[in-house]
Amino acid sequence: xxxxxxxxxxxxxxxxxxxxxxxxxxxxxxxxxxxxxxxxxxxxxxxxxxxxxxxxxxxxxxxxxxxxxxxxxxxxxxxxxxxxxxxxxxx
Amino acid sequence: xxxxxxxxxxxxxxxxxxxxxxxxxxxxxxxxxxxxxxxxxxxxxxxxxxxxxxxxxxxxxxxxxxxxxxxxxxxxxxxxxxxxxxxxxxxxxxxxxxxxxxxxxxxxxxxxxxxxxxxxxxxxxxxxxxxxxxxx
Numbered sequence: 001x002x003x004x005x006x007x008x009x010x011x012x013x014x015x016x017x018x019x020x021x022x023x024x025x026x027x028x029x030x031x032x033x034x035x036x037x038x039x040x041x042x043x044x045x046x047x048x049x050x051x052x053x054x055x056x057x058x059x060x061x062x063x064x065x066x067x068x069x070x071x072x073x074x075x076x077x078x079x080x081x082x083x084x085x086x087x088x089x090x091x
Numbered sequence: 092x093x094x095x096x097x098x099x100x101x102x103x104x105x106x107x108x109x110x111x112x113x114x115x116x117x118x119x120x121x122x123x124x125x126x127x128x129x130x131x132x133x134x135x136x137x138x139x140x141x142x143x144x145x146x147x148x149x150x151x152x153x154x155x156x157x158x159x160x161x162x163x164x165x166x167x168x169x170x171x172x173x174x175x176x177x178x179x180x181x182x183x184x185x186x187x188x189x190x191x192x193x194x195x196x197x198x199x200x201x202x203x204x205x206x207x208x209x210x211x212x213x214x215x216x217x218x219x220x221x222x223x224x225x226x227x
Contacts, residue, residue, distance in 0.1 A: 009208035090207025
């Protein structure tokens with residue numbers, strides 16, 4: 001199935017504004033983020049040594065914020081959109 | 092309640108003026124400006140759809156929890172020069188304690204999770220503010 005991942009700010013500079021990834025049916029948000037991160041030098045921005053999404057990454061899915069620790073428990077559907085925010089710095 | 096994200100310069104004074112109400116005994120205002128940290132300018136990026144919804148939620152929650160008479164939050168994005176206004180928070184309360192507490196709380200909420208990002212611009216290039224603490 002195909003999912004789209006949209007990134008902002010520093011994550012956009014590293015991974016592009018909007019990327020599509022082909023991932024197996026039943027894949028989770030974590031699987032999609034792993035597919036985006038790849039194995040390049042910027043992967044560690046999103047993923048720690050245990051291949052988990054870093055705690056500072058804000059994940060938006062279907063208008064809700066998803067805790068990185070829960071990203072493995074949510075299965076995606078074809079054509080889903082995931083949004084990744086780096087740590088914010090407004091105000 | 093004025094809750095807005097703008098790319099234009101912010102004039103805080105009309106916002107403060109509009110907060111004057113008979114039942115309000117104090118208007119607490121926070122004006123965030125571009126500080127010279129060795130930069131030429133600041134550029135702010137936003138996920139506007141989410142950020143605007145977040146600001147509305149924060150404003151409504153502040154009114155409810157601090158018993159405010161009014162809340163206005165205007166945040167600027169785009170490129171800003173030194174001393175320009177980044178954000179204005181205007182809180183109208185019956186009493187000062189609620190006003191000061193609410194204004195501080197609103198700012199901390201914005202800094203904690205509203206999707207807005209600062210990027211320094213200087214002669215050497217550009218660099219994002221990026222803290223792994225998720226709050227800076």
